[in-house]
Amino acid sequence: MRLTSLREEVLEANLELVRRGLVLYTFGNASGITRDEGLVVIKPSGVPYETMKPVDLVVVDLDGKVVEGSLRPSSDLPTHLILYKAFPGIGGVGHTHSRAATSWAQAQREIPCFGTTHADYFHGPVPVTKPLAPAQIRSDYEANTGRVIVRRFAKLDPFHTPAVLVAGHAPFCWGKTPEEAAHIAVVLEEIAAMASQTLVANPKARPISKYLQQKHFFRKHGGTAYYGQKK
Amino acid sequence: MRLTSLREEVLEANLELVRRGLVLYTFGNASGITRDEGLVVIKPSGVPYETMKPVDLVVVDLDGKVVEGSLRPSSDLPTHLILYKAFPGIGGVGHTHSRAATSWAQAQREIPCFGTTHADYFHGPVPVTKPLAPAQIRSDYEANTGRVIVRRFAKLDPFHTPAVLVAGHAPFCWGKTPEEAAHIAVVLEEIAAMASQTLVANPKARPISKYLQQKHFFRKHGGTAYYGQKK
Amino acid sequence: MRLTSLREEVLEANLELVRRGLVLYTFGNASGITRDEGLVVIKPSGVPYETMKPVDLVVVDLDGKVVEGSLRPSSDLPTHLILYKAFPGIGGVGHTHSRAATSWAQAQREIPCFGTTHADYFHGPVPVTKPLAPAQIRSDYEANTGRVIVRRFAKLDPFHTPAVLVAGHAPFCWGKTPEEAAHIAVVLEEIAAMASQTLVANPKARPISKYLQQKHFFRKHGGTAYYGQKK
Amino acid sequence: MRLTSLREEVLEANLELVRRGLVLYTFGNASGITRDEGLVVIKPSGVPYETMKPVDLVVVDLDGKVVEGSLRPSSDLPTHLILYKAFPGIGGVGHTHSRAATSWAQAQREIPCFGTTHADYFHGPVPVTKPLAPAQIRSDYEANTGRVIVRRFAKLDPFHTPAVLVAGHAPFCWGKTPEEAAHIAVVLEEIAAMASQTLVANPKARPISKYLQQKHFFRKHGGTAYYGQKK
Numbered sequence: 013m014r015l016t017s018l019r020e021e022v023l024e025a026n027l028e029l030v031r032r033g034l035v036l037y038t039f040g041n042a043s044g045i046t047r048d049e050g051l052v053v054i055k056p057s058g059v060p061y062e063t064m065k066p067v068d069l070v071v072v073d074l075d076g077k078v079v080e081g082s083l084r085p086s087s088d089l090p091t092h093l094i095l096y097k098a099f100p101g102i103g104g105v106g107h108t109h110s111r112a113a114t115s116w117a118q119a120q121r122e123i124p125c126f127g128t129t130h131a132d133y134f135h136g137p138v139p140v141t142k143p144l145a146p147a148q149i150r151s152d153y154e155a156n157t158g159r160v161i162v163r164r165f166a167k168l169d170p171f172h173t174p175a176v177l178v179a180g181h182a183p184f185c186w187g188k189t190p191e192e193a194a195h196i197a198v199v200l201e202e203i204a205a206m207a208s209q210t211l212v213a214n215p216k217a218r219p220i221s222k223y224l225q226q227k228h229f230f231r232k233h234g235g236t237a238y239y240g241q242k243k
Numbered sequence: 244m245r246l247t248s249l250r251e252e253v254l255e256a257n258l259e260l261v262r263r264g265l266v267l268y269t270f271g272n273a274s275g276i277t278r279d280e281g282l283v284v285i286k287p288s289g290v291p292y293e294t295m296k297p298v299d300l301v302v303v304d305l306d307g308k309v310v311e312g313s314l315r316p317s318s319d320l321p322t323h324l325i326l327y328k329a330f331p332g333i334g335g336v337g338h339t340h341s342r343a344a345t346s347w348a349q350a351q352r353e354i355p356c357f358g359t360t361h362a363d364y365f366h367g368p369v370p371v372t373k374p375l376a377p378a379q380i381r382s383d384y385e386a387n388t389g390r391v392i393v394r395r396f397a398k399l400d401p402f403h404t405p406a407v408l409v410a411g412h413a414p415f416c417w418g419k420t421p422e423e424a425a426h427i428a429v430v431l432e433e434i435a436a437m438a439s440q441t442l443v444a445n446p447k448a449r450p451i452s453k454y455l456q457q458k459h460f461f462r463k464h465g466g467t468a469y470y471g472q473k474k
Numbered sequence: 475m476r477l478t479s480l481r482e483e484v485l486e487a488n489l490e491l492v493r494r495g496l497v498l499y500t501f502g503n504a505s506g507i508t509r510d511e512g513l514v515v516i517k518p519s520g521v522p523y524e525t526m527k528p529v530d531l532v533v534v535d536l537d538g539k540v541v542e543g544s545l546r547p548s549s550d551l552p553t554h555l556i557l558y559k560a561f562p563g564i565g566g567v568g569h570t571h572s573r574a575a576t577s578w579a580q581a582q583r584e585i586p587c588f589g590t591t592h593a594d595y596f597h598g599p600v601p602v603t604k605p606l607a608p609a610q611i612r613s614d615y616e617a618n619t620g621r622v623i624v625r626r627f628a629k630l631d632p633f634h635t636p637a638v639l640v641a642g643h644a645p646f647c648w649g650k651t652p653e654e655a656a657h658i659a660v661v662l663e664e665i666a667a668m669a670s671q672t673l674v675a676n677p678k679a680r681p682i683s684k685y686l687q688q689k690h691f692f693r694k695h696g697g698t699a700y701y702g703q704k705k
Numbered sequence: 706m707r708l709t710s711l712r713e714e715v716l717e718a719n720l721e722l723v724r725r726g727l728v729l730y731t732f733g734n735a736s737g738i739t740r741d742e743g744l745v746v747i748k749p750s751g752v753p754y755e756t757m758k759p760v761d762l763v764v765v766d767l768d769g770k771v772v773e774g775s776l777r778p779s780s781d782l783p784t785h786l787i788l789y790k791a792f793p794g795i796g797g798v799g800h801t802h803s804r805a806a807t808s809w810a811q812a813q814r815e816i817p818c819f820g821t822t823h824a825d826y827f828h829g830p831v832p833v834t835k836p837l838a839p840a841q842i843r844s845d846y847e848a849n850t851g852r853v854i855v856r857r858f859a860k861l862d863p864f865h866t867p868a869v870l871v872a873g874h875a876p877f878c879w880g881k882t883p884e885e886a887a888h889i890a891v892v893l894e895e896i897a898a899m900a901s902q903t904l905v906a907n908p909k910a911r912p913i914s915k916y917l918q919q920k921h922f923f924r925k926h927g928g929t930a931y932y933g934q935k936k
Binding site: 036037039056057058059083084087109111112114115116117118119120121143144146149150153180181182207208211212 | 819820821822888891892895898899900902903904905906907910911913914916917920924931934
Binding site: 429438 | 571
């Protein structure tokens with residue numbers, strides 16, 4: 013039962029990335045997890061979005077063993093699995109090569125918190141990982157991608173910083189649900205594009221104050237939030 | 244009666260921001276005021292635009308007390324109220340996080356009047372506020388956002404300069420009606436994008452002469468205007 | 475008879491500017507001329523495109539006197555008239571505030587011929603006028619705009635250089651017909667955007683050689699042209 | 706028989722370039738070859754895409770002699786023919802003036818391999834040719850364009866580097882089929898746009914390591930590929 017609805021949620025998260033223009037051809041993938049069973053639903057590798065159905069999604073366990081589905085899972089699956097294991101509270105992961113966010117990953121620079129749009133979603137800069145070392149690339153590459161992310165988060169709360177830029181690669185995002193992971197991916201793309209344009213307008217632009225960063229983040233997150241409708 | 248039509252005007256102004264691509268998800272809000280009753284109609288907080296109806300808008304008095312509506316008003320309401328109180332002639336306020344204008348706000352630089360497109364709408368640069376001080380952020384933040392705007396306008400005519408960039412945040416725009424406020428927001432986004440590209444083409448670009456600025460502004464505004472059809 | 479079809483051609487040229495995304499709200503206008511009668515058909519000032527019909531266009535003589543139509547002509551009409559008088563071979567004029575071309579006008583830099591896309595349409599850089607002097611702005615401003623263009627073309631062939639950037643303002647384009655003028659406006663916008671991105675990729679980019687510029691221009695223009703289908 | 710289906714494939718490749726926004730008006734062309742007969746199918750010159758049918762495409766032999774069709778072939782045909790002769794394994798060629806890739810061609814800089822999106826398709830930078838010398842421009846220009854490309858590939862494998870930037874002109878792309886050539890053109894445009902934005906975020910950005918470049922390229926190409934579905 014839970015898997016049936018999760019398949020739909022994961023498909024919907026993948027389609028949201030497409031609708032928002034974050035995905036060229038098949039460059040991107042989203043997944044979700046049922047924490048009780050430890051089963052992950054993920055997009056198949058290299059399959060066009062137009063015709064994708066919930067049944068095409070692949071179900072794997074946390075070791076990556078295919079439990080349901082006849083297609084190969086996304087080749088980035090091992091990265092997703094490492095993230096699910098390291099960040100117990102997350103329920104969805106999204107990965108894109110969206111233009112602006114990928115450009116910052118390629119620039120190998122963290123995205124500074126230049127404004128409140130950023131601070132509404134990220135408590136601090138969007139971090140960038142260390143580049144993978146040759147040995148980390150040679151074997152078990154996709155899992156090692158996950159590991160450099162986790163290492164970068166040694167002192168970071170994944171719910172305060174729900175995305176990372178993998179150096180020379182692209183962003184990974186996450187949230188409580190696949191929908192939230194996709195939402196973060198869309199917002200990150202906007203924040204990244206704004207950050208570039210901020211540098212065009214002022215090459216010496218500085219991050220906003222810690223006070224303003226905190227104000228905006230906690231206006232939307234945690235027990236003191238007052239944005240949106242009461243639930 | 245007046246409130247009924249104002250609800251529709253305010254909804255329409257909010258939708259215009261969406262149609263013109265200035266709004267991602269729910270990042271933006273527009274409001275309007277009935278000057279006779281001193282009642283403000285504003286978008287509810289964090290509600291999707293697709294399904295928003297006039298009845299979902301919230302009516303408040305100038306102290307922010309909800310007079311009609313069951314949803315929470317936009318969290319930026321206190322900023323709108325300060326603007327309505329300080330600028331008696333305005334009838335609508337719009338706030339977006341549109342990409343280019345927000346980038347200039349994040350750059351904490353005023354937008355120079357680089358050309359006649361700008362001068363047609365703004366008599367001088369688009370100003371940027373001072374950053375809020377820690378105490379201004381800590382409590383009564385949204386109202387203080389309005390206050391730093393008003394302080395920035397000590398020597399400016401809000402009808403000659405119908406928008407401002409809040410430092411590290413985003414633009415606020417206004418006009419005689421909600422429609423006009425939204426129109427200014429759309430034009431400001433275009434002007435901001437052009438200003439960035441102007442700097443790319445010539446990092447030493449200079450504003451146009453005061454003569455040309457005045458010519459274009461007063462071609463469209465005030466008693467000597469001769470643009471458009473006679474009314 | 476001729477006026478009837480010219481009205482349709484001019485409306486179509488105006489709509490082409492809109493369809494190609496060169497026009498925000500009412501920022502732009504196109505016109506055409508019947509050389510036999512010396513009658514100019516031009517867009518009315520400040521009227522929305524969505525509902526514009528051929529009958530809404532205004533017919534004026536070369537002194538700007540309205541011959542047909544109940545609406546005011548575009549406020550840029552005097553610029554168009556100066557161009558028709560100075561460049562006898564042209565049959566259409568287009569004016570936009572399209573983002574990239576206007577940015578170069580604001581940068582007050584000519585667009586260098588960085589590549590063959592440019593050379594296919596312009597034999598040399600896209601020139602920029604001198605800024606108007608205070609006296610030229612104060613009275614007869616729109617006609618003086620035309621005059622600074624004409625002065626800039628003292629040694630240029632308007633068919634080899636079918637557009638100009640008015641300093642601090644925006645481009646004017648022309649061609650044998652209104653359709654051609656609009657086509658040039660669309661291509662100029664693309665060329666301007668490419669030129670900016672060329673500078674981002676290489677701030678020291680240089681124009682292509684005179685040989686390559688000539689090759690491409692005359693591949694498409696004049697008696698030696700061999701691009702397209704034989705006519 | 707083969708020609709009938711190739712006509713459809715070539716038309717489809719041309720239309721893909723249009724759908725993806727790589728083509729303004731008629732700036733671009735794609736072709737395909739039947740290696741058995743040595744016959745090339747190519748877009749006619751200067752004909753609008755909206756109404757183009759398979760029968761409008763032109764069939765020529767490898768000397769450029771028209772074998773079927775009443776329209777003139779694209780003026781870039783001689784470049785295509787040189788590429789088909791020099792690179793025996795390719796089955797399709799695509800040429801566009803897409804904005805970002807053309808900007809790099811105009812910048813006369815190779816596109817560095819800044820990230821894995823690039824490395825998934827190109828094993829190394831996207832190279833730029835030498836500018837053509839005056840004599841190469843004066844006569845046999847389009848064939849000489851092909852020749853400078855081929856010279857640039859003296860030490861490059863056209864399947865590891867399926868595109869080139871012609872200095873001061875624009876990109877040429879190729880693949881095993883017309884569809885693949887068009888696909889490369891679309892991806893190249895994205896890579897070029899990302900590379901520019903990478904430089905905005907970090908003017909000192911460096912290519913990713915050779916290890917990471919190889920990993921990504923061979924994850925998708927050759928006998929060790931493991932991306933996509935098994936075939």
